[in-house]
Amino acid sequence: MKPGLNILIIGTADTKADELQFMKQCIEREGARAAIMDVGVLGTPAFDPEISNAKVAAAAGMALKDVATLGDENAAMTKMAEGAVRLTLDLYAKGKVQGVLALGGTMGTDLALDVTASLPLGMPKFIVTTVAYSHLVPPDRLAPDVMMILWAGGLYGLNSICKATLSQAAGAVLGACSTVVTSKSARPRVAVGGLGKSCLSYMVELTPQLEKRGYEPVVFHCTGMGGRAMESLIEQGTFVAVFDFALCELSNVLRGSVVNAGTSRLETAGRLGVPQIIAPGASDMVDVQTWAPLPEAYKGRPYHAHNRLIASVTTTHEERRELAGFVAKKVNSAKGPTAFLLPLKGIHAWDAPGEALHDPEGHQVFIDEYRKLIKLPVDLRVLDMHINDSSFVQEALGIFDHWVETGLIQSGVPTTTGV
Incomplete structure (x- = not known):
């Protein structure tokens, strides 16, 4: 594995705390570093994510409490997606993140599609989702090299099947970061x-x-x-x-x-x-x-x-x-x-x-x-x-x-x- 790999994990820490922390543990067990970005709106997570939901909201130009009072969950998560994109691109530009791993049902997937689509080809991006490769996902939302895995049996809480999926995802993004060849060409x-x-x-x-x-x-x-x-x-x-x-x-x-x-x-x-x-x-x-x-x-x-x-x-x-x-x-x-x-x-x-x-x-x-x-x-x-x-x-x-x-x-x- 390449030294100094930094993986950004994105999800709603109020509802997916166990799953996010499990993936972080899988990554760190292999010698890489991982940071969790909380994109939840309403709940309070049981741990302290490295990037708080308040910081995500601020990157979108709003206070978290104002996002929560938009009165529409779609509007709220769209605004959080805006902040998540800005923060992720900033981290990537500064060389502080080499891969992205996002987790979600339809709500988290909607946000993850915006983040992964904003990143350039060759920057490993993986989504664990309950709607992997579903026709619910319109083609124009997909990054050309995004990878997905079905979040089977894990919508609420950890279990043996869920752990198998999440650990595969963690390994997949690590492997991609370790072996990716930069998309550069000497010729037009x-x-x-x-x-x-x-x-x-x-x-x-x-x-x-x-x-x-x-x-x-x-x-x-x-x-x-x-x-x-x-x-x-x-x-x-x-x-x-x-x-x-x-x-x-x-x-x-x-x-x-x-x-x-x-x-x-x-x-x-x-x-x-x-x-x-x-x-x-x-x-x-x-x-x-x-x-x-x-x-x-x-x-x-x-x-x-x-x-x-x-x-x-x-x-x-x-x-x-x-x-x-x-x-x-x-x-x-x-x-x-x-x-x-x-x-x-x-x-x-x-x-x-x-x-x-x-x-x-x-x-x-x-x-x-x-x-x-x-x-x-x-x-x-x-x-x-x-x-x-x-x-x-x-x-x-x-x-x-x-x-x-x-x-x-x-x-x-x-x-x-x-x-």
Whole structure:
């Protein structure tokens, strides 16, 4: 274990005193240090946390008694979350904390999501929660590298099952702090949205070409959390450019699919002026759970089962028109260099002739809508090719290279290794 590790434990000390102190003991038994931040509002803890709830409230600009008299538990914990974020970021900036471990039911989890989302990639963050990986947690609340474990059997008081969970969490955050490799790169990084090689294979050619140019490509699997992680890292200033070629998450969010990255997907790069090249890859379908009954509205539509977890159905003409409007509004509002590539011959492997989701009439609806809706200064390119063609990659790289030459994108760092 690395020497001098400091773990911040966050929870409501009035109701979770035994659990918080047990995790602290687990951490300190391994030679690290731990400090408890109390984010409770109403009760008085049976011990003295290192960071009191009064200090948390003060960091949010209020006295604790005023937080308690807000008259609404949601408003009170939201204010405490604000203070917890500020204190945690201050501790992190000063090098006084290397990992965060938070504990809670829905209330504590709500606060913990704010804290962990505020921290940069690579700073270990772990949440012990009664709603781990639940659909109650919206994707846009999740940090790209947050870890969760279900708080099984431990909502009220310690027991053998609860101790097993809490001790795992303590060990997990310690292990992460001990082995984490700092997320730094000598080369400028470029984000690439994808959906797996069997569906969208352009990254096989695109990524080595970016590496040859001196960039580090980072490919995201856009099945909900992948797109959310990409948006979060764009927000943190991680990338000099974005190849956003898998917009399936936008179709999913419109249709209510759980495989989505939130309504703000495809907005961050444009808002911040990050150069982006966009294509509507795999967005003519809706993703569903293979293991669940197919919704009545989708019965009779062309269907493709990717595996036992995820399957896809085609969207109707009207649904494609709605999506085109949804996407175009985001694309047209971009403040930085933006190109939109529109492949005439298809936007994923499963829409090719002979494949399960082949729908040339529906694809033409897409083409017609985007031609009408994408406006200058966006560089709209209608391409007589398929998104998985080598020529598509070359078209995208041509735009990228031009932006580099004109100074819109930072030049790559030459490398002799190609990696």
